[in-house]
Amino acid sequence: MQRFPYHIAPMDPQVCPPRLSSSQSLISGLDKSPASTFKPGHSRSSSTGSSKQSKQSRHWEVMDDLQHLDMSSVPGSSLDLSIPGICEGYLMKRRKYPLKGWHKRYFLLEKGILKYSKTQQDIQRGKLHGSLDVSLAVMSINKKSKRIDLDAGDNLYHLQPPHYASSVSVYQQDMVSPPPAVTSNPGVTSKVSAWLQQTHDIDATSNDLARCQAELAELAQLIQRLHWLEGGLPITSTDLEMRISMQNLSLEKPKRKTGRVLGHSRTLSRVEAMGGMFTSSHFSTNSSSGLGASVQSIPDHVYSQLSSPQVTSPEAKKLHQDICAVSQRVHGSLKSIHEVLTLERERIREAWTSPDLRQNTSQQLATLCSTLSELDIQSRLTKVHSLSLSSDSTEESFCTVRPDQRTPSMGRHCQRAPSVAESMAEYFDASEVIVCETSSEADCSDESGLSDITTTSNSEPEEGHATATLNYRASLNSAPDKPSPVPTNTGRRTALPAPSTDNSHIGIMTILYNNIGKDLSRVSMPVALNEPLSLLQRLSEELEYSELLDIANHIDDPYERMVYVAVFSISGYAWASWRNRYKPFNPVLGETYESQREDRGFNYISEQVSHHPPVSACHAESENFTFWQDQRWKNKFWGKSVEIISSGLVNVSLPRYGDHYEWNKAVTCIHNVLSQQRWLEHYGEVVIRNTASDVCTCKITFVKSRYWSSDNSKNEVQGVVLDRAGEVVHRFGGLWHEGIFCDTLSTPKCIWKPNVQPEDHFEYYGFSHYARELNELTDDMRAVLPPTDTRFRPDQRLLEEGKVVEADKKKDEVEEKQRERRKEMAKRGEEHIPRFFK
Numbered sequence: 001m002q003r004f005p006y007h008i009a010p011m012d013p014q015v016c017p018p019r020l021s022s023s024q025s026l027i028s029g030l031d032k033s034p035a036s037t038f039k040p041g042h043s044r045s046s047s048t049g050s051s052k053q054s055k056q057s058r059h060w061e062v063m064d065d066l067q068h069l070d071m072s073s074v075p076g077s078s079l080d081l082s083i084p085g086i087c088e089g090y091l092m093k094r095r096k097y098p099l100k101g102w103h104k105r106y107f108l109l110e111k112g113i114l115k116y117s118k119t120q121q122d123i124q125r126g127k128l129h130g131s132l133d134v135s136l137a138v139m140s141i142n143k144k145s146k147r148i149d150l151d152a153g154d155n156l157y158h159l160q161p162p163h164y165a166s167s168v169s170v171y172q173q174d175m176v177s178p179p180p181a182v183t184s185n186p187g188v189t190s191k192v193s194a195w196l197q198q199t200h201d202i203d204a205t206s207n208d209l210a211r212c213q214a215e216l217a218e219l220a221q222l223i224q225r226l227h228w229l230e231g232g233l234p235i236t237s238t239d240l241e242m243r244i245s246m247q248n249l250s251l252e253k254p255k256r257k258t259g260r261v262l263g264h265s266r267t268l269s270r271v272e273a274m275g276g277m278f279t280s281s282h283f284s285t286n287s288s289s290g291l292g293a294s295v296q297s298i299p300d301h302v303y304s305q306l307s308s309p310q311v312t313s314p315e316a317k318k319l320h321q322d323i324c325a326v327s328q329r330v331h332g333s334l335k336s337i338h339e340v341l342t343l344e345r346e347r348i349r350e351a352w353t354s355p356d357l358r359q360n361t362s363q364q365l366a367t368l369c370s371t372l373s374e375l376d377i378q379s380r381l382t383k384v385h386s387l388s389l390s391s392d393s394t395e396e397s398f399c400t401v402r403p404d405q406r407t408p409s410m411g412r413h414c415q416r417a418p419s420v421a422e423s424m425a426e427y428f429d430a431s432e433v434i435v436c437e438t439s440s441e442a443d444c445s446d447e448s449g450l451s452d453i454t455t456t457s458n459s460e461p462e463e464g465h466a467t468a469t470l471n472y473r474a475s476l477n478s479a480p481d482k483p484s485p486v487p488t489n490t491g492r493r494t495a496l497p498a499p500s501t502d503n504s505h506i507g508i509m510t511i512l513y514n515n516i517g518k519d520l521s522r523v524s525m526p527v528a529l530n531e532p533l534s535l536l537q538r539l540s541e542e543l544e545y546s547e548l549l550d551i552a553n554h555i556d557d558p559y560e561r562m563v564y565v566a567v568f569s570i571s572g573y574a575w576a577s578w579r580n581r582y583k584p585f586n587p588v589l590g591e592t593y594e595s596q597r598e599d600r601g602f603n604y605i606s607e608q609v610s611h612h613p614p615v616s617a618c619h620a621e622s623e624n625f626t627f628w629q630d631q632r633w634k635n636k637f638w639g640k641s642v643e644i645i646s647s648g649l650v651n652v653s654l655p656r657y658g659d660h661y662e663w664n665k666a667v668t669c670i671h672n673v674l675s676q677q678r679w680l681e682h683y684g685e686v687v688i689r690n691t692a693s694d695v696c697t698c699k700i701t702f703v704k705s706r707y708w709s710s711d712n713s714k715n716e717v718q719g720v721v722l723d724r725a726g727e728v729v730h731r732f733g734g735l736w737h738e739g740i741f742c743d744t745l746s747t748p749k750c751i752w753k754p755n756v757q758p759e760d761h762f763e764y765y766g767f768s769h770y771a772r773e774l775n776e777l778t779d780d781m782r783a784v785l786p787p788t789d790t791r792f793r794p795d796q797r798l799l800e801e802g803k804v805v806e807a808d809k810k811k812d813e814v815e816e817k818q819r820e821r822r823k824e825m826a827k828r829g830e831e832h833i834p835r836f837f838k
């Protein structure tokens with residue numbers, strides 16, 4: 001089996017940070033030739049891990065491999081334990097939240113302490129932005145993308161040379177001049193950083209904004225004072241307090257003691273009042289019993305004084321002046337912010353309208369969007385790769401360096417341990433994994449995941465698609481909910497025997513983390529992550545809306561027929577909005593699933609025809625259609641998301657017209673796969689062809705969500721039916737979880753809406769009514785089903801019954817038996833022969 005994208009680097013000296021001498025800049029060290037060694041100045045203390053187990057895995061995983069290295073065999077790497085000199089220079093440092101991107105900082109490494117600041121002068125003046133003890137941190141370097149990741153436990157630092165400084169001289173140039181413009185084909189991260197750097201001083205703009213805010217608050221205060229002075233009536237007692245003090249009103253009733261009500265008289269000089277801040281100390285200690293009370297409690301004589309505003313007072317004039325001055329300042333700040341924004345808009349417009357850039361930019365932005373929205377897990381992932389494994393897809397490019405590896409040995413490659421990415425592959429039982437084939441190495445290794453997605457087509461339909469979707473959505477909302485033609489009283493079960501168990505406590509990250517260094521195919525994933533359905537059953541859910549094919553088989557017009565086939569293909573994705581918390585059981589080799597759906601008029605049969613790589617084949621037949629597919633898929637792990645790229649075609653034939661349609665699948669992406677904020681998305685282009693006739697084809701675009709878009713515009717899908725000449729005959733669109741509307745038919749109509757979910761679906765794995773029926777096993781079925789049928793899988797059955805502990809045990813047994821069978825077959829030199837498919 002081909003493994004997941006990333007490979008841990010054999011400990012090639014080239015990938016270890018070279019020795020840094022006092023005359024070298026940090027980065028020139030990285031840029032320089034491989035023939036030098038990393039020479040740590042300090043020994044490393046124990047792991048920073050919290051749990052014992054994770055500590056252990058970190059220890060043996062990281063140390064074991066690295067201690068086998070023999071650096072002494074590297075030319076010029078004599079064991080030198082002397083304390084290294086000072087290294088200093090500029091590096092790009094990844095910003096912390098919320099300002100993502102990179103900024104240039106001056107770093108100084110002295111006696112194992114790495115300090116950084118904005119400039120060299122700042123460091124010298126002791127004006128530090130931060131510092132860390134490198135000897136206590138875990139360092140990973142990526143020579144190819146020239147990146148250093150430092151995990152100091154509480155903080156992660158990502159450092160990089162100023163852009164494209166591939167040699168010391170370029171770098172030095174870079175130190176004095178602004179970084180170069182985006183070069184021809186750099187990775188997206190670099191482009192983004194470059195963009196941010198070119199952005200007219202973004203820090204200054206945020207300062208402007210902050211200042212502006214303060215000025216506006218000041219302005220509001222001044223205006224309010226003016227308002228009081230010019231006769232506005234106080235509304236609250238606090239206002240009143242202010243006004244009383246500003247106008248020097250006497251709270252004492254003439255010739256009569258009122259001490260019981262207001263305590264004692266208290267006046268403030270105007271100067272004092274105008275001075276600004278009113279604190280409670282300006283008032284009498286018992287003001288709360290008087291002034292703090294309701295306005296009604298203010299004696300009439302005070303009110304009578306309030307009614308004579310001093311419009312022309314010098315105070316008012318002064319206020320006017322102050323207001324003007326502050327307004328001018330606000331205006332100035334806003335103007336400079338406006339300028340920056342205009343400039344930015346212009347740059348974006350240019351990038352957008354330039355024909356070459358447009359395609360690229362939109363793709364990059366789409367990728368950037370999804371990545372930026374997922375950054376939460378990234379730091380943890382980085383931690384994992386820093387600690388023990390590589391997350392680079394290319395061999396020899398990443399290594400984790402512990403500072404106390406004083407006697408590393410070269411000469412033999414370290415034993416390769418599975419990476420997080422591999423773990424994910426095992427976890428999803430991926431067939432084959434794309435190792436970032438076409439993107440550049442720098443892209444692949446970019447831990448921020450800002451890499452170009454190369455396998456998906458541009459999921460961006462033509463201009464105005466957002467408006468079109470809005471219209472489709474509105475039409476869908478006003479369309480009546482058609483009752484499903486499928487009878488509901490079929491005698492099938494409507495509820496599952498037990499609700500789902502909460503699995504939010506199961507940290508996938510922890511599982512991977514705790515099993516670092518182990519053969520993950522032997523690490524069984526907890527059954528609590530599963531739903532009581534196998535992937536074979538899951539695939540049969542694509543037929544939940546088979547009535548669309550029944551209709552298609554009765555439409556004479558080939559274009560309209562195509563619309564129905566297309567909408568059927570979209571309907572197979574609807575489950576994704578409520579099924580992101582559990583994964584289906586991986587079918588064992590030879591497992592089958594069949595179902596007779598007299599209510600829907602079709603029979604379905606499926607089989608797991610291969611385990612490594614996993615391939616599931618299925619076939620369904622009715623009097624109106626035949627449906628079949630053999631699905632194999634590849635997973636692409638980007639750091640936080642997994643893309644599932646299916647490679648098999650889906651086939652449908654309609655007997656009445658002799659049509660044979662085939663189409664590819666969209667990419668399904670599990671965003672934030674490691675966290676509870678997981679969500680699914682489909683994107684890419686699906687093309688439907690009728691192999692029996694070229695009268696029309698259909699192009700469906702599953703639009704990738706943009707990070708600035710609201711939830712409303714998620715799950716957009718649009719399609720066109722084209723005639724032979726490529727002219728649009730029909731248009732349709734909507735959202736794959738809400739429905740599809742076609743406005744080009746003679747009577748525009750809603751073609752499909754997903755069935756209403758059961759009210760308690762959240763407690764039952766998010767299953768639809770249809771999904772609840774799939775694993776039902778009646779006595780009648782028991783008598784006729786083959787023993788390989790999924791419904792007989794004991795672990796899945798136990799899980800369905802809510803017996804998680806027992807299910808877990810059983811799952812181990814089932815998996816172990818499968819491994820044994822595989823071994824035996826291999827011994828005999830046999831190959832598995834599928835039963836129903838060839």
Ligand SMILES: CC(C)CCC[C@@H](C)[C@H]1CC[C@H]2[C@@H]3CC=C4C[C@@H](O)CC[C@]4(C)[C@H]3CC[C@]12C
Nearest residue numbers: 529579580581582583584631633644646665668
């Ligand atoms: C961490 C876990 C619990 C998250 C849940 C993962 C779920 C959403 C994943 C695991 C396996 C995935 C399926 C694997 C294979 C296919 C076949 C493909 O043709 C369509 C997508 C589909 C059907 C995937 C949908 C998403 C899926 C069900």
